[in-house]
Amino acid sequence: MALFLFLCLCSCTAGNQSIESTPERPYLMVLGVAQDAGYPQAGYQDEWEAIKLGQRQIQYTVSLGLVDPQNHKRYLFEATPDFKEQLQMMDKVSESQQYPFDGIFLTHAHIGHYTGLIHLGREVMGTKDIPVYTMPKMKSFLEQSGPWSQLVSLGNIDLQTMQDSTQVQLSPSISVMPFTVPHRDEYSETVGFKIQIAEKSIVFIPDIDKWNKWDVDIREVVKTNDLILIDASFYQDGELKGRDMSLIPHPFTRESMELFKDLSATDKDKVYFIHANHTNPLLDINSPEHEEVLKAGFHIARQEQIFRF
Template structure:
């Protein structure tokens, strides 16, 4: 069995974003039936439906746990327990690690991360809250390209090295070593192969070869166009300059992967400015016509 669920599908800030009155945030507030609210990106997976692993830890994690009963503690197991066994961190970006601090209640946890991501978190005094009692936190170092198992789940994970650097708050710690600061993940169990790549600075030949072997690809759906942010927030950078290949255009994700044959292709990590949020938009229709899905909060993979 292979359980995989998206608990949140939006980019940083969610939809609607707290300080944004753009077209789609406004429509989400006034017409949520047209533009559905989305929590920040969060995925969970399990090999048996009992022990769960998180892919990163979003700032919305507490809400996401309470919205998904499989991640909640059981009264039959005592006052303090959790089915969450471990967390795989693919980056040190705040949007993907702040949720770890929400799990600081003396609960033993295992975190899988590169040496650089671990170093970045341990350099921040906030994360000492995860080391108040012995064995509260167990680190497992992961290496780009080297397969590892997620506990006893039967799920194997291979980190996919991506171009990228540490976030601004930790830039001085960056070593420049490829794949240490940013990873995708290839997940395997019982013949199923899932590529989880919600942040893509480029689509390389190597990545295409990985996708070619997968039955499910979850890809970066942050921006529809390269200049999308500029149209809503003057002076902001282009999509590619901040590490996201846009969906549209001859050099966009849809066109670059059009020749690959994999059954399920799903866009995740969708920014609040992206018109594919609106199911009635021509951009959303273009995505569907190209054989892609737009993931929603609660989207899950068939077993």
């Protein structure tokens, strides 16, 4: 399975993911970069004050928008607590045939990644048969747990089952492939996505446990794809005061940079850190840690950033 996944993640050609192209070409838009609770987080008055004083900016929960202008379609990756703000961001730049989205892809059942589905219910938008792509356990969770089950029974959403390492073809030139990754799977499995747009391949892994728990070498994933958006929940150990961070085993940003240190400059340039906890100094563009990542040759995903292909 590890070999199969590695082969599926491979891309024939690496290139500069930020090259501008014609408006008809598909593109990805970063709709949020923060961990599940966003920034500022509930109850942290210093963060709210920093926003008020203009010292920091609001950062929405991690999400991507995939836009296919030629077919007038768009897709959402993660339905977050910031769904309505992120939908508004998409409405300014794109359109869909099945409003609000022609499909929604979910990675797993942690609060920052699916709870935005509530906006599709009869209390809000009252949508009809919006395709929601899930893995089997995630599908069962939504079908059997209220209030999500009501979205299914009322036909607000139409659950589409995905299978590990199997492509979902969205158009002749666009496909999405889920692949399972190790994570705290209390209610569902967890996946990352490989998004294929023509000859370009994008890997999105917003949540994963430590890299050594995965049976795939993340360095090979970087080498064989064109753009990598990966989990940067925490910058380093000790970041959560008074909590045992081994119980929340995300890759520390510094661990990832150390793991990637021998990659070529071209490969490092593919890496974008995303899904930063409110405690992570990467969210502060003026922090030494933010500068450290950039100087090392990597990137930090920015809200409203667009990647054209």
